[in-house]
Amino acid sequence: MFQATPPRAIAFFDVDNTLMRGASLYHLGVAAWRCGLITRRDITSFGWKQARFLAVGENRDHLSTVLLRALEVAVGFEQAELIRLSEEIFDTKLTRRLWPETVAVARRHLETGHEVWLLTASVQEVADVIAARLGFTGAVGTVLEADDGIFTGRLTAGVCHGALKSDAARARAEASGVDLADCWAYSDSHNDIPLLELVGHPVVVNPDAALARYAAARDWPVMRMKRASIRRAARANRVHTSKKR
Incomplete structure (x- = not known):
């Protein structure tokens, strides 16, 4: 997807359905429910939205609903506790839902000397934990x-x-002194077309229908993965762990 010896650059990765299968906020919601912070009705609603997201892609109305509910729940909640839940x-x-192909591409960017930044609608604390656990440069998320x-x-x-x-990608590139024409962006959603058009190297990942049409018209590269790759990665990890023991 990219040259072996490019100039300094940043690779921007969306998270939900790009770096991982499904929505990270759904799993944060489950953790909040187990802590008694939200209701079973909330979880049922979040579960339906997660299922639809997996089937057809990101929906702005659903995302707004989930985030508004998160804001209601967050009042009086400690930031340190959200970080703890995010790590949990x-x-x-989340580690069991990562697309191994996308993670591998991100790590090749790092090996090449690129910065790797996550750009996500998920809350900043979740984004920070994902970036730190995977050894990426950093993350920009929704800040409560x-x-x-x-x-x-x-x-x-x-x-x-x-x-x-x-806008966040443009600001990040400016802060790092990087030309956006030398940068990459990876996303599954038509909502990220502004980001994909901003960089010199857009790549679509398991695109929704609208993004697939848009990418095809512009001959953008496409990464397509299947859930079986996650299962294979999980089996390989179990074998590796058992051998270490």
């Missing part, structure tokens, strides 16, 4: 406002989505 869901849930470590129930800016995601 990565180690117990906190006062002295306690969430207020407001956002510091908008949801890191659509045009705001491309």
